[in-house]
Amino acid sequence: MADSLALPDGLSVLLVEDDPTNRLVALSMLRHIGIEADAVVNGQLGVQAATSKSYDVVLMDIQMPVMDGIEALRAIRALLPPDECPRIVAVTAHAVSGTRERMLATGFDDFYNKPLSIAMLREALSPPPLAEPALMIRPRSGHDEDDLAASLRNDVRAHVRALLGEDDEEFVVDLVDSFVTSSEDAVVEATTAYQGADWGTLASAAHKLKGSASNVGLGALATSWDHVEVAVRDAGQAPQDVVEAAMAETKQAITLLQS
Template identity: 35%
Template sequence: GEAGSFSADGRQPKFAAFLTKPVKASHLCDVLQTIFSSREKLTQRFEEINKPQFDAQMGQVHPLRILLAEDNATNQKLSQRVLERLGYRADMAANGLEVLQAMRRQPYDVILMDVQMPEMDGLEATRVICQKWAQTQRPRIVAMTASAMKEDRDACFAAGMDDYISKPIRVEELVSALNRCVTVTAAPEAKQPSVHAEGLTAITILDQAALEMLREMAGDDEAFIAELVAIFMKDSPQLMAEAAGAIARSDAETLRRAAHTLKSNCASFGAQEMARLCRELEAIGKSGDLNGAEDIHARITAEYERVKAALERLVARPQDQF
């Protein structure tokens, strides 16, 4: 066809190259080499963009004591390798009983918990941890399972797990889960964090994209942002108290409303974990069955203290944090 011709649907086709007739073999060869070379470069570029991104400094910037609970030897090695490439070293446990033994020896900030394990599975181990360790003293528990059904996720959260990643592990999903973790108990020899390190800790608790959007909406007015933070800190304890009272009275509708409002406020500041817990509490209120509400409320209360500390740092050092 002609160079300016159109296809049947009226659109002009995209040509990779043009040849004039009569076609010379040497010209044809040059054109084909150019086309295939360009496609190869595009393919390589696409593969580079979609490669898992490993930040070997993550373990230094966001240090965590990790316990990996996994009975499959292949999964153990693969998970350890991924963590090593992120700058972490993890202790190992092959079942829930070994998890409990490890926790009695030393504190951890996060447990990457396989759900299906022999002797004691991840769900039962989580229930025991929630019973024997206070919320502020126990590690964050991240479920690892190949089961992708909603009921499987619900079972993990009902047992007391805090987060969920699917197997096979995706690097970006693991990184996000680790970024949502905080240090449970500071090591005795740990130095006081620098201003920069404090800011990084705040960012792991508060979603940076949400903070940037908030700043844009506020027109870079730090005083206005500080006012919003003050309102959040004033309203949140009141809403949590309202929710606690509703739980005590078995008032499902009041619980739902309080959790919904608190969830919305958390989302504005990027407090994703607190917002997730509020969403769970809201769902409980909506269902009318308040079983488990008290435990989730306790977790919200503990998470609020972390969010509050992060927001205080952000307001104190807006030039560094926002």
């Protein structure tokens, strides 16, 4: 992370943080990088603020009175159309192994552990780069395909180990089956939406696919769908190459995990 990371002009930020000291520190750091953020003290007020004013980014504490950050996230997602939803970043001081994966699976766009730094804030507020996604290289032979399938399953195993603190092959199988089922349906939804230029539905499908990929530890695939979701949110549509690459990667992952 670099302190020199450029931020978009006119960035509108909402801080949802109950601790007065943490709030003071975060607002001071935001001012240091040229952002006068709004701030509220619990999730309920965060929902009210995020649905009454357009924000680019919401920095959301997790453990708060009245309404916690996860409840607030779900409320905001439910109340706002996907193309009007801000980027919502989870921030907590209570992270343990697997917290990041659980937060992304819940629906947060990103996750950072306290205490925050200027560099972390810059990264949290910067839109993900729309670089060409690259989950996998197309296999050149059956042997390569077997290696790729084994590598993907090992990624899922590592994710399960991070979540549970131990290996659980039965859970790995269940998780893969759930990913395949949910992703097949969501890819159909995304394809139909893209072909009909239904950008709101595409963003919603991309969000589902991002969560599904995060749920099984396929971080690169989750990033590809995040690129689609962010493009729709920021530009009102998504570039053809970004959408088609995410779809191809997902179909390839489904095929390999079923092999």
